[in-house]
Amino acid sequence: MDEMTVLAAALVLICIYLGFSRRRMKKEIYGFTSRLERCLDAIALGKEMEETLEEGDTLWGKVYERLKRLDQIWHKKNAENLKEKKKIKELISDISHQTKTPIANIKLYVELLQEEGNQQEAARFLKKISAQTEKLDFLLKSMVKMSRLETGVIEIHCKRQPLLKTLGRAVSSIVPKAEQKQIRLSMDCDSRITVLHDSKWTEEALFNILDNAVKYTGRGGSIQISVTVQEIFTKISIKDTGKGIVLERQAEIFTRFYREPEVSDQEGIGVGLFLARNIMTLQNGYIEVRSEPGAGADFRLYLPNR
Template sequence: MVGLIITTICLAAAATVFYLKMKRMERDIYQFSDRLEECLDELISGKELENTDKPRDALWDKIYEKLLRVSHINRKRSEENRREKEQMKELISDISHQTKTPIANLRLYLEIAENEDTGEEKRRELMQKMAGQTEKLDFLFQSMVKMSRLETGIIEIRQQPACLYETLASAVAFIVPAAEKKEIRLYVDCGEDVQVNHDKKWTEEALFNILDNAVKYTPDGGTIHVRVSVREFFTEICVEDTGKGIAPERQGSIFKRFYREPEVHDQEGIGVGLYLAREIITLQKGYIEVQSELGKGSAFRVFLPNE
């Protein structure tokens, strides 16, 4: 009889322990599902998960770590989408602003040319002006296409070991006529055997834009020096001119899209050359530095990684 009682008590105790374990497991499951539902609701609403002081266990730690990664990925994608939308809005605004003047000029010249009192010589002059505005629009839209394709990643930069001398020579060749017209002395110091990992086509575009900028803002009879120096990790291409120089407070703005200094609006250009140059070099894991002083010229230094 005593044995039966003891057995009954043991069974009752075991049942109680089992019941308590089941209740504890049920509570833990409810807590786990509540926390999971709370985190999923935050992810759905676009909120970013943060580390909290709530009770945690090994299983929840693993799940929460995965949820944090998902939250981080969603936040990055959201930021990228926001940036892309802002870039698109800025681009559309820039296109609208930049095309207003040449289009207005074309309409004005056309109205004058259509006037019966306009002489033949005047019409020829107006036709030349319209051709100039048309070329400006064409250059503007080509630049827009390059910018949009670079910014959206449509154009893929393909770096490979190549002779920098050849790339630089091609860029210099395009600015020689303009330099000769202004009697600007042009000096280039680059070893013919310098090999750098770069995209020849787009690096040539970047270097041309910097050189073209130097020619535009260097007065007649000035000097432009191009020097290439191979360093431990980077190869430096320095374009130094004897131009008007850039005020310190403006040096942070010259690489902005469509930026032009107030006193050079009579010069040709739309203010995208340096912007494109920086984008191209940055995509190749390089960078550009500028050193300048008003009245004493400027030095643009392009650094391309050796590997």
């Protein structure tokens, strides 16, 4: 066989090999693009990506790993968005539900006022309108505080500072209400105790607990406030001689707009304890309650020492 024949045969074999290689490469490219399209479609539709058996060191294996990470990030973001939408929906629903009563009452009293000729009755209706307006104003302010805390618009800024000053301001704010019911207030807090906390928001949480204690403690009762430095936390105990809380409701009292059935005639909308718990959580602290029906309640607020 001469050289020309060998060369011709080699060229034919090369052409055949290139043809097969080209066909195989074309098939692989089509398969790659097809799998890529299916994965991208699954990510876009929020569905699970198809599993692959290929190792990570192949081209598709490397691309698949990147797509898998992208898919996980997408699912996480989507879940967060749904959670946020649910929060907003619940908040709007709560606002709508809670504002209906005072608005309806204001409208009713205005109508009665317009029809009333008696000055004494007119003054009574004006007083009721004023009370409902104040309730509505308090509700909306509480809503703003809740939404800002939950969405992170307002940030907690903790710094080490004396706890007595923060506690003192909260107690001072509640004194007028306590005096009206002749409730005795006592406070035991060492002036040397310093804790990492946001003074403004901690005062808000303490006031809400104290306001709750005054509200549900009978005339002539007492409220004891004490501070104890423990190994990990500093405990603020607010103990009253009120009606107490049954065990099965002690978790519910910290939910938004919860009010116990027996005290529906008392003023309030049920956001104080909810706000207090959120404020403590944002400071890496927590609240617990110890109570028995008829034996008062002991709300314990814990702030971390470090």
